[in-house]
Amino acid sequence: MKSPADDGFHSPSLIEQVADAKRRHDEVFGGPAQWVAAAPGRVNLIGEHTDYNAGFVFPLAIERYTVIVGGRPTAVVAEDRVRVHSTLLNEAAAFALNRLESDRKDWTSYLRGVMAGCVERGMAPGPLNLLVDSKVPLGGGLSSSAALEVATATLIEAVTGHTLDPVEKARLCQKAEHVYAGMPCGIMDQFSSALGAAGNLLLIDCRSETAELVPLDDPNVAVLVINSNVKHELTGSEYSERRGQCEQAAKLLGVAALRDVASSQLEAERGRLDPLLYRRARHVVSEIERTLGAARALKAGEWPLVGELMYASHASLRDDYEVSCPELDVLVEQAHEVGPAGGVIGARMTGGGFGGCIVALVRSGREQAIAEQIGEAYQKRTGIKATAFVTKPARGAHIVER
């Protein structure tokens, strides 16, 4: 299910992707493309499982986009008919705008959920033929679903001429994920895809839903993403279980969210939590502190400290929050072994966990060599082939053509 570009070390250009997707649209539907929207995936540098605790996250949008090309049907069709074709899955589907809800949970859930949110807001797009082309690896923890949701909302903006406030758009997409895909996610992924800014990380305060742009402009530092290419099928239930444990811990500590607890306070009130809830809370509370610390260190160019905080984040996710897996641990261990001498500043798992990717900050010029070195050791230890790419912080969702 991978297109060759998914294995490329360097990112495919959005211009080429769009040209190709338009051609495919016209081939599949036999009619002219009229609108094009793009939305990126994201990688989270630090701040994991903190968004639904009203805390801070520190992601960047990546140079891997989901592109949607839309056109009107050439033949006369019902006013509410939407046909979609996915190049990645090589699958076609159709649904009606006045019957978007369905028990079916598949890739169209994301499109249907977002369209329901748009229709609710008076943005009914009318009959459409949509071609979906994604370069965000599926199941890699890089928010391929958020990219699909935000690209859908952006395409509907292009079609209707109605612009959503970007934060409102992120919320609409998050709701689609909750209700239509059944995944009780936080706001990070949709926010990053909708509000990503070229050259910048986003320090998102998930309580106020506001973001500070933090430039990643040191020419000596690059972002390397390594995919373990494993996905353990636990994510759905484990994610909501963790969320529930955090809510329970917050309640027992008498606060609205774990954001409201400092490490010192957690230690003082440790007796109120059973050992498991205590460890879950300790991860969240310390991760929020690490995230703010990493943002400060990054702004000051204190790279060794940023690296240290990334490794500490990984250890906390592995030991206290228990959302890592052996393959991710091996990748991070190997990155640590390459170390500063080999050009690795820091590394950690990124995204929900149980597989997917690690993110590493590395010295520019060393990216490919580091990826190869880690990949070889990983294959030796696990028998699995990793894939890797470098990315700069990318521009968020936008209308490419209208």
Ligand code: GLA
């Ligand atoms: C998934 C969710 C996000 C966030 C991360 C963990 O990606 O969609 O909202 O909770 O996991 O940080």
